[in-house]
Amino acid sequence: MWRxxxxxxxxxxxxxxxxNIFGNALKIAVVGATGLAFGSVALLADAAHSVADLVASAVVFVWGGSRYDAADETHPHG
Structure with a gap:
């Protein structure tokens, strides 16, 4: 099967x-929309807090994969 x-x-x-990024983005959309629809400041605050989680997930996505890079002359442990 092609992946x-x-x-x-x-x-x-x-x-x-x-x-994980998709899940965080979905949570922001659902919780944010619900907060707007019902005028709930608590839900809007939770959606805003989830933005920080999304940023952290993006950092892991972009730079976390470097853990699997092979060693070279300047990075002896990879």
Whole structure:
């Protein structure tokens, strides 16, 4: 079966991080829309707090995969 991100450990990591980003974005949309619809400041605050989670997930997605890079002359441990 073809997988757009491959089958290795790094690919599984990136897939999981991507799903995490999608989940956080979905939560922001649902909670934010519900907060707006019902005028709930608490839900809007939770949606705003979830933006920080989304940013953290994006950082993990972009730079976390470097853990799987091979060692080289300047980075002996990878």
């Amino acid at each position: 757009p991100w491959g089958d290795g450990e790094k690919a599984r990591f990136q897939r999981a991080a991507g799903v």
